[in-house]
Amino acid sequence: MMHWGPAPLPGGGTRFHLWAPDADAVTLEIDGGAAAAMERDADGWFALDRAEGPGTRYRFRIAGQAVPDPASRGQSGGVHGWSVVQATDHDWQHPEWRGRPWHEMVILECHAGTSGGFTALTERLPAIAAAGITAIELMPVGAFGGTRGWGYDGVLPYAVQEDYGSPAELRRLIDAAHGVGLSVFLDVVYNHFGPDGNYLGSYASGFFDAAVDTPWGGAVAVTREPVARFFIDNALMWLRDYRIDGLRFDAVHAIGNPAFLDTMAGEIRAALPGRHVHLVLENEENDAARLRDGGYDAQWNDDFHNVMHVLLTGETSAYYADFADRPAERLARCLSEGFIYQGEGSTNHDGKPRGTPSAHLPPTRFVAFLQNHDQVGNRAMGERLVSLTDAAKLRAATALLLLSPQVPLLFMGEEEGSATPFLFFTDFHDELADAVREGRRREFAKFDAFSDPEARARIPDPNAVTTFEASVPQPGADAAAWRDLYSRLLRLRRERIVPHLPGTQAVGAQVLGEAAVVARWRLGDGSTLGVAVDLGDEPATLPGSADPFFTDGERFVAWIEA
Structure with a gap:
């Protein structure tokens, strides 16, 4: 051969x-x-x-x-x-x-x-x-x-x-x-x-x-x-x-x-x-x-990102439209069952069914993220979440990402609060450069913010070297606070959750409010991990715990019960 x-x-x-x-x-x-x-x-x-x-x-x-x-x-x-x-x-x-x-x-x-x-x-x-x-x-x-x-x-x-x-x-x-x-x-x-x-x-x-x-x-x-x-x-x-x-x-x-x-x-x-x-x-x-x-x-697991993005930013254009309705209910399904779309019709797939049942799979079969190259870089202006939502909501979302059993993925700079955009950049020339530039601007016509041709003209040229240079991540203004949060959460994940992840299965998840959810998993050692998160503008009442191992104001709590 x-x-x-x-x-x-x-x-x-x-x-x-x-x-x-x-x-x-x-x-x-x-x-x-x-x-x-x-x-x-x-x-x-x-x-x-x-x-x-x-x-x-x-x-x-x-x-x-x-x-x-x-x-x-x-x-x-x-x-x-x-x-x-x-x-x-x-x-x-x-x-x-x-x-x-x-x-x-x-x-x-x-x-x-x-x-x-x-x-x-x-x-x-x-x-x-x-x-x-x-x-x-x-x-x-x-x-x-x-x-x-x-x-x-x-x-x-x-x-x-x-x-x-x-x-x-x-x-x-x-x-x-x-x-x-x-x-x-x-x-x-x-x-x-x-x-x-x-x-x-x-x-x-x-x-x-x-x-x-x-x-x-x-x-x-x-x-x-x-x-x-x-x-x-x-x-x-x-x-x-x-x-x-x-x-x-x-x-x-x-x-x-x-x-x-x-x-x-x-x-x-x-x-x-x-x-x-x-x-x-x-x-x-x-x-x-x-x-x-x-x-x-x-x-x-794009479903996790998409519903979290709707909850954090309120954006519902283009592919976020599939997650705009009942987002807390959709997040609960994601935490409990993995995929949100498990055979339901999807607007962004011409109404055709998307997905297959996934509740039988362990949560570690899913890679969860709040940001990645696609979901930052495929925005017209490459904005990161730190520029799109308030810090308290983003802290709570970060805690949910890092203290839930799905495998977490971060995007470079996220761990230090970087506000540097990550833009789409290429190095094409002549007719190909023109086609890529204009094609990208046409792509964003379906987003409300870029329905006007003048707005689309402000989208950075992918072929300009300045577009690449603007995408080199720099620490955010409050980088120390973000580093401390990530360090604390990852230490807790390593000590309290990771040793017991093999054999973990979801127990269930429920909606607590318009943007609030509680979820529980039976860990491999028989104990129960619980998390509750509130990403809404109107506060919801999160469940109490006699011994939470992490809390963040009134927006997030995590606990383990024997």
Whole structure:
């Protein structure tokens, strides 16, 4: 079976591979060396053995066009430049690391670019661990067009974006994280390719299924073995060669193939025994079956975010419309059952049913968050919650997030009250830059605040370097108070809740008022965890407790009963 990308030969040198079924001939070009024709098999795979090893710059030429290796492990000169053979060995300082159990996770989502790159982020790891966070999650680092971007428009998913650092620097980041007890997750995008630098369609049209549409074009054809192999091997590379502890799979509903997801999870589990490797989905379909049998540890729970955002801000435009009616009742269902939408019709899905029943799943199957790259960055002006609601409500919401059994995720800067926006930024040029800029402004026409063309014109240009620079998070004016709150809550979570999370099941949740809810869970040791939160403008009466282990004014209380 052929595999994508360059592979070291036992006696030295490299075997180069490319699946190009639409090509009659492929030439391998070595920078500074002689070009040579590659050999084709009946399935459209081209291969060639060469004496060159790590550091070699190479590319393919097909019908007169030079193209990078789609499975390049590193690039020189961007996604249109030379691919570079990479060494895979590393002097790991913490080879004994096997990861942390899933129930211990408190995840901080980070963008490598706005963090200053891999080396700068490495320097911050001790402070992140000291705050009580147990994992960082990197937004995608696969190579994309230009020098700045979110990473979801990547085109070379095996290669590390040059502007963040080298593959060796990424390995040092991961190694250093393990040294201070942090797991490392990576967000990967297997549902589409970006528009700048994707050459696959010119020589492997079968990589895509033109009959199945996604918001980004034709779906990837994972029913074809070479396509499935491309993504499964990519997942294994990050987990095995870089010792990443877990992956978050972006928008798998756009792949549209649960069988592929199950196959990928099964291969990963079989290939990496003895390690805590965690697999997390983003899936608009709220498919509880993917979370039932252990293939996937959890799913990002957008339902939690959306109903909390309505309660905190009062915003009900666009996709928040599905959560505007009876938000306290919806929050109670989320805390007790996981998903809010479990088969009900959704306005934002053309009235079609969304989701499947999830009450049977343990709460740790859900990743909860108040903010993340999508929910901040997909706002026109990138505002964070600290700028959209009052501090007392946000403190109570933070306590609910960190003292409930669902696995919490924070967005970089959140833990220190950052008011810095996180904007949508790219580095496209010419017609593509115009299309992205105007497309983003049209997207916000459905929001009340941007129904006027003049209002939409104020939305920052994604391609301007100032948009990227404005997104580098800075501590908030009251950073010390927020750090103290997060530290206290995470210490309580670590001491009072985490040891008893395995085996936890919901007992139930009830509405106490227009924006107030109480919820209870039976922990694994038989005790009962209770939380009550009030996010309303008119105070509700929260239940009392003889021995609460955390209270925050009259808006939040948490207790444990034997």
